[in-house]
Structure formats: C-alpha cells, structure tokens
Amino acid sequence: MxxxxxxxxxxxxxxxxxxxxxxxxxxxxxxxxxxxxxxxxxxxxxxxxxxxxxxxxxxxxxxxxxxxxxxxxxxxxxxxxxxxxxAGSVASVRQAVISSLQDDFAVPHVGLELWAVVAQPEACGVSEAARRHIDSLRHPYCGAPESIEVASWFGEAAPHVRSLALMPLRSQGVCFGLLALGSAEPERFYPEMGTLYLNRIGELVAAALAARAA
Incomplete structure (x- = not known):
C-alpha cells in the first residue's frame, strides 16, 4: 500500500x-x-x-x-x-458640506463646483470637457489628480493634493456639479477603495442643493 x-x-x-x-x-x-x-x-x-x-x-x-x-x-x-x-440656502448647504467634511471627516481639502440647476455655467471654473468627464462617471473616482485642471479645483491647496475623490452631483439624471475631496496623503483616496459612503454623501449633497435651488 x-x-x-x-x-x-x-x-x-x-x-x-x-x-x-x-x-x-x-x-x-x-x-x-x-x-x-x-x-x-x-x-x-x-x-x-x-x-x-x-x-x-x-x-x-x-x-x-x-x-x-x-x-x-x-x-x-x-x-x-x-x-x-x-441649511436654508445653496450658500448654507455649501458651507455645511465643507465644514462637515473638513471637521468631522478630517478631509483637509474640499471643492464644490456647480454649473447647472443651481448655478450659471459661465460662473463655473470647470471646462466643458471636464464636465463631460464628470458626467460619465458612474461611481466616484478615487486616485491621483488626472490633470492640472482637476487639481485647480482645490484653489491654493492644489500643489499639496496627492489623492482625491470626485463625486458627480446629479438631479433627475442631470449632472450639475461635482464634490471633490483632496488629501496630501497619496493613499487617502485610492482606486481600489470602497465608494459606498462616498456615493451616499454625493447623493445627499446633490439632493440638498437641488432642493434649495427649486
């Protein structure tokens, strides 16, 4: 055997x-x-x-x-x-979002850009090409800044941003803006990370902005 x-x-x-x-x-x-x-x-x-x-x-x-x-x-x-x-107005929603993400979620850099529904397109600092790209996202983008324009959404903090999360803001299927979170830590936002809560935060912010603009 x-x-x-x-x-x-x-x-x-x-x-x-x-x-x-x-x-x-x-x-x-x-x-x-x-x-x-x-x-x-x-x-x-x-x-x-x-x-x-x-x-x-x-x-x-x-x-x-x-x-x-x-x-x-x-x-x-x-x-x-x-x-x-x-929050009773678009301005107060904006301030509430930035304060909450910076203070409660410890996200150092927050950008909120709007180009429709609650803002005039000409008042927005996001190019048409970038708007189309944001609209094409079906899930939040997490990773390194893809272009100089993306980094510029964080204002003076742009040179320090090494990783970010981009969330499209939609109302009734129309993309009218984006919420951008930035960090100097390269691994704070990375491509393989889960986006469940980022999705929920984006939906909450979009709903609040759309409701105040109605």
Whole structure:
C-alpha cells in the first residue's frame, strides 16, 4: 500500500480510528513548530485546532474593527444629513458640506463646483470637457489628480493634493456639479477603495442643493 491507499482507506472507513483509539497515543508525528520533536496524533490535532481558533479570533477581531469603523462613518453621515436638512440656502448647504467634511471627516481639502440647476455655467471654473468627464462617471473616482485642471479645483491647496475623490452631483439624471475631496496623503483616496459612503454623501449633497435651488 502507498500513502494514497492509506489516505483513501481512512476516508472511506471513518470509524477506523474510533475502533482503534489506542493509535492516537501510539503513533507520533513531527511537532508543527519544533521539527525534531515527536508528538502523538491527539496532540497534533490539538495544535491544529488551536491554530484554527487563532485564525478565527483574528478574523473576528477584524470584523469587529470593520463594524466599528462603519458605525463611526454612519454616524458622521447622519450628522451631515441633519446639517443639510437645516441649511436654508445653496450658500448654507455649501458651507455645511465643507465644514462637515473638513471637521468631522478630517478631509483637509474640499471643492464644490456647480454649473447647472443651481448655478450659471459661465460662473463655473470647470471646462466643458471636464464636465463631460464628470458626467460619465458612474461611481466616484478615487486616485491621483488626472490633470492640472482637476487639481485647480482645490484653489491654493492644489500643489499639496496627492489623492482625491470626485463625486458627480446629479438631479433627475442631470449632472450639475461635482464634490471633490483632496488629501496630501497619496493613499487617502485610492482606486481600489470602497465608494459606498462616498456615493451616499454625493447623493445627499446633490439632493440638498437641488432642493434649495427649486
């Protein structure tokens, strides 16, 4: 018999070791951490179970951490929502958005550009080509600034912005502006990051602006 035959036999006869339980104490295998030391099958199984428990504990700790982070972000989005509900004008919505993102979300640089619905196109500093690009986004863009114009949306802070998030602002399917978040940290906003909350923030801001302009 070769090793595969033995393994096959044990798989097809699960009661074998139960019927010959003395083998657990008689057979030995190398220690998983100390190669020169031999231990019984039962002890080896105990080590395997402990390793699995450690992995499960690490996974549970990670899930708890993610849950706490999501709760924290949800609380910040809720506070932003309440502030936007209390804002009585486009100007106050703008100020509420900038203050919330800078103070509560710790985003150092915030840009809000509007070119339709709540503003005249000629009053906007976004080119027609950039507007078409923003309109084509179906999800927030996260990553490095793609052009000098994009960086310019942060005013004097433009030279310091190394990563950003761009959120199209839409009302009834019409893109009328964008919300831009910028950071000097290259990895603050990166292409693979989740955009669930960015989407929600963009929708909240768009709805508040469109409602005040009506």
């Amino acid at each position: 070769n090793a595969e035959d033995v393994a096959h036999y044990l798989r097809t006869h699960p009661d074998f070791l139960n019927e010959h339980h003395e083998l657990f104490a008689e057979l030995t295998v190398p220690h998983p951490r100390h190669g020169g030391q031999a231990i019984s099958l039962a002890e080896r199984q105990l080590h395997a179970l402990r390793d699995k428990i450690r992995l499960l504990e690490l996974k549970l700790a990670e899930l708890i951490r993610f849950g706490e982070e999501n709760d924290d972000i949800s609380g910040k989005v809720h506070r932003l929502s309440v502030t936007l509900l209390l």
